[in-house]
Amino acid sequence: MFSVKMIKGCRAGLSAAVTILILAGCGGPQEAAQERAVPVKAVKIIQQDVQIANEYAGQIQAKTEVKIQARVSGHIMEKMVAGGDMVKAGQPLFRIDSLQYESSLLSAQAQLAQAEANWENSRLDTERYENLLQQAAIPEQRLTTQKAAERQNEAVVASYRALVKKAQDDVDSTLVISPIDGRIDVDDVGVGTFVQAGSTTLVTVGSQDPVFVQFNMSENEYLNLRQVSPDNIADGGWGEGVTITLSNGAAYPLSGKVTQVDRGLANNSGTLTLKATLANPEGILIPGMFARVKIAGAPIRNAILVPQRAVQQILDKSLVMVVNAGNQAEPRPVTLGEKVGGFWLVKEGLTADDTVVVEGLTKVREGAALDVTVVTPAELELSINS
Missing domain, CATH: 2.40.420.20 (conserved putative lor/sdh protein from methanococcus maripaludis s2 fold)
Incomplete structure (x- = not known):
């Protein structure tokens, strides 16, 4: 049997426990939620x-590229450059055997000298016949015939002068020079190689600064760009601010401008070919490199x-x-x-x-x-x- 004092003690303990639970229940869930945040x-x-910047796949090209061919045939006797060299316009590159061309020049000069002597003699004869005609010492027909002979000798002189010039040009052409500033490729001919005039490529030289980056865009992209800035490219229109990213992910520091647009869409792809010009003072951009081209599009x-x-x-x-x-x-x-x-x-x-x-x-x-x-x-x- 429980006494009254024991029952009262149990009630007091239970009341205290309930109070603690109620107090805990008032702040517990909120604190737990905050801990779970x-x-x-x-x-x-x-x-x-x-x-938005439109992006295209592009390739670097030399703005000017020349395949240098010999103007005369012969063996390469001397090579003044090495593959990959930078050259200037007018710089000698190769020397072709000139012996036969020098002989032809001497022969033409000798023939010219003989023709000029004949012309001079005929000119003096014409003057003499004119004096004789004034004295009625010869018929007029004789003077007419002499003048014709003088003109014929003059024509022969002109012909030999042309031969001398041709022979001199051939001699000069044995020294092959660069027509532009640029870098030559490594696929050049060696000393002793026989080159054929007009068909053998001695070396290719390409300009280095500035360069082109060529890329293609779709018809719709081209039309959208023209709608944004309809001005002609030459008047500073939509082709400004072209930037490129190189294959290693590096951004090229200089921007360029679209300077060439093809006259029509390519039949096989329906795309338009464009070229942007970029300054290349440090020679970083080399023809054949691939790059990502960016052009500012519609806002x-x-x-x-x-x-x-x-x-x-x-x-x-x-x-x-x-x-x-x-x-x-x-x-x-x-x-x-x-x-x-x-x-x-x-x-x-x-x-x-x-x-x-x-x-x-x-x-x-x-x-x-x-x-x-x-x-x-x-x-x-x-x-x-x-």
Whole structure:
């Protein structure tokens, strides 16, 4: 049997326990929820005007490239350059055996001298016959015949002068010079090689500064660019501000300008070929190099931009984790456009009022409470122009 004192003691102990539980229940769930909140960093969506850069695959070309061929036939007797050398316009490159051409020149000069002597004699005869005709010592027909002979001798002189000039040109052509400033390739002929006039390529020389970058764009891209800036390229229109990225990912520091546009679309691909001119003072750009070409395209007004690191690719879907009004994680499918620096252009799925998670995504699940630290793109080293 329990005494009254024992019953009262039990009631007092139970009351104290219930009080403790009630007190614990008042603050416990809230504190537990706060402990479960996932710490993340988030960024407010950016909305501003942007200009998309169109990208194309391009290849570097020499602005001027000349295949140097011999103007006379013969054996290479001397080579003044080595493959890969930089050369100047007028610099000697090769010397062809000139012996036969020098002999031809001497022969032509001798024939010219004889012809000039004959012409001089006929000219003196003409003067003498004119005096005799004035004295009625010879018939007029004799003077007419003499004048014809003088003109014939004059024509012979002109013919031999042409032969001398041709022979002199042949002698001069045995020294092969560079027609332009540039670099020669390594595939050149060696000493002793017999070269055929007009058919044997001795070496190829290409200019180094400036250079072309050639690329192709579609018909629609060309029309869109013309709509943005319809001015002719020559008048400083849409072809300004061309930049390239080299195959190793390095951005070339100098920009260029579109200077040549093909007259029509290629029949096999339906694309338009363009060439942009780039300064190359350091000789970094070498013909044959591949590069990514960028040209500023049409501006987009009030574009919605989200950091690339905020986007998750799941199968063929693109998702971002939005911080909703209750500071909870809300996955949101988005439709992406082009890349703009460190951002994606968002076509559908977000508004300028949204905030998206950029760091801590691996720990976040749908509906999870978030401990949000809002940061700026600058703090994350994100740039629209990077």
